[in-house]
Amino acid sequence: xxxxxxxxxxxxxxxxxxxxxxxxxxxxxxxxxxxxxxxxxxxxxxxxxxxxxxxxxxxxxxxxxxxxxxxxxxxxxxxxxxxxxxxxxxxxxxxxxxxxxxxxxxxxxxxxxxxxxxxxxxxxxxxxxxxxxxxxxxxxxxxxxxxxxxxxxxxxxxxxxxxxxxxxxxxxxxxxxxxxxxxxxxxxxxxxxxxxxxxxxxxxxxxxxxxxxxxxxxxxxxxxxxxxxxxxxxxxxxxxxxxxxxxxxxxxxxxxxxxxxxxxxxxxxxxxxxxxxxxxxxxxxxxxxxxxxxxxxxxxxxxxxxxxxxxxxxxxxxxxxxxxxxxxxxxxxxxxxxxxxxxxxxxxxxxxxxxxxxxxxxxxxxxxxxxxxxxxxxxxxxxx
Numbered sequence: 001x002x003x004x005x006x007x008x009x010x011x012x013x014x015x016x017x018x019x020x021x022x023x024x025x026x027x028x029x030x031x032x033x034x035x036x037x038x039x040x041x042x043x044x045x046x047x048x049x050x051x052x053x054x055x056x057x058x059x060x061x062x063x064x065x066x067x068x069x070x071x072x073x074x075x076x077x078x079x080x081x082x083x084x085x086x087x088x089x090x091x092x093x094x095x096x097x098x099x100x101x102x103x104x105x106x107x108x109x110x111x112x113x114x115x116x117x118x119x120x121x122x123x124x125x126x127x128x129x130x131x132x133x134x135x136x137x138x139x140x141x142x143x144x145x146x147x148x149x150x151x152x153x154x155x156x157x158x159x160x161x162x163x164x165x166x167x168x169x170x171x172x173x174x175x176x177x178x179x180x181x182x183x184x185x186x187x188x189x190x191x192x193x194x195x196x197x198x199x200x201x202x203x204x205x206x207x208x209x210x211x212x213x214x215x216x217x218x219x220x221x222x223x224x225x226x227x228x229x230x231x232x233x234x235x236x237x238x239x240x241x242x243x244x245x246x247x248x249x250x251x252x253x254x255x256x257x258x259x260x261x262x263x264x265x266x267x268x269x270x271x272x273x274x275x276x277x278x279x280x281x282x283x284x285x286x287x288x289x290x291x292x293x294x295x296x297x298x299x300x301x302x303x304x305x306x307x308x309x310x311x312x313x314x315x316x317x318x319x320x321x322x323x324x325x326x327x328x329x330x331x332x333x334x335x336x337x338x339x340x341x342x343x344x345x346x347x348x349x350x351x352x353x354x355x356x357x358x359x360x361x362x363x364x365x366x367x368x369x370x371x372x373x374x375x376x377x378x379x380x381x382x383x384x
Contacts, residue, residue: 028049
């Protein structure tokens with residue numbers, strides 16, 4: 001058996017020296033990334049490695065410009081030890097979120113920090129002009145982030161659509177008005193590696209990335225269309241036909257209001273952010289401002305919205321028995337009103353009166369775009 005961090009063991013496998021070295025290098029990098037500054041001695045002790053092994057791997061990481069010496073640590077009685085930290089800006093990834101009328105783009109570094117972001121109004125169309133505008137926006141955010149094109153790992157493109165397992169094709173996207181689109185359509189304007197991702201899956205991934213303590217999650221995306229993601233041990237469960245977590249099309253009111261999909265009673269017909277925005281000149285942010293200010297009409301609309309929300313949340317809790325995160329535009333602005341949603345959800349639950357499993361999203365800025373970009377960061381870190 002191989003002894004891991006904190007004395008844990010992992011099954012021994014037949015590997016050659018290069019694979020062992022790469023595995024050690026990866027463990028060292030990930031350990032340093034969780035610390036602000038760390039010494040060789042601390043790394044060796046925490047990961048049960050010899051000092052020569054740590055020294056050699058640190059040299060490799062510094063040659064790749066992923067780790068750097070960061071001064072000296074405070075003395076604990078002997079000589080001061082050299083401090084090492086990660087150079088998170090050594091690489092960066094682009095995340096793009098496409099909606100019917102807007103394009104959002106972000107640059108994230110290896111820590112997941114947003115270095116720059118921009119959102120423009122641009123109606124989706126499967127045309128050369130649209131893809132050219134997308135390419136221009138990507139180059140603009142790269143420039144604003146102060147990183148070079150050689151540092152870019154790739155571009156993750158999030159779409160409100162069903163995305164194939166190989167991330168090459170999107171299909172069924174009423175929100176964009178397209179039934180199909182291929183990655184190659186986008187690549188003509190993007191000189192970087194690219195992949196397509198479902199928008200809700202990307203946002204859910206952003207919420208759980210680098211947060212192993214969160215565990216399993218049902219992510220409810222409350223945008224102008226309603227979707228979701230199921231994350232098991234931090235990994236998106238896509239389903240047999242890549243249609244998992246279409247929470248917006250669960251029936252919550254038999255023969256209820258008409259949904260854009262053609263069915264009646266779907267959660268989307270009751271939980272679309274549009275229901276709130278139409279009370280405030282099309283702005284979700286303004287709706288919550290008016291709600292805080294005591295607007296009676298907004299309060300009536302919110303009370304009805306919460307009834308449908310609690311019904312949906314309780315169904316998710318009953319099915320998955322895990323944490324539920326409210327995301328999207330509504331989740332981003334609902335923090336001040338979360339307590340009443342949690343209380344109502346607890347009252348609805350058959351087995352518990354603690355609604356602590358429910359929380360609002362932590363990413364309030366472009367979560368979908370961030371999650372799309374983090375896919376490339378995750379892949380890169382795994383191969384260090």
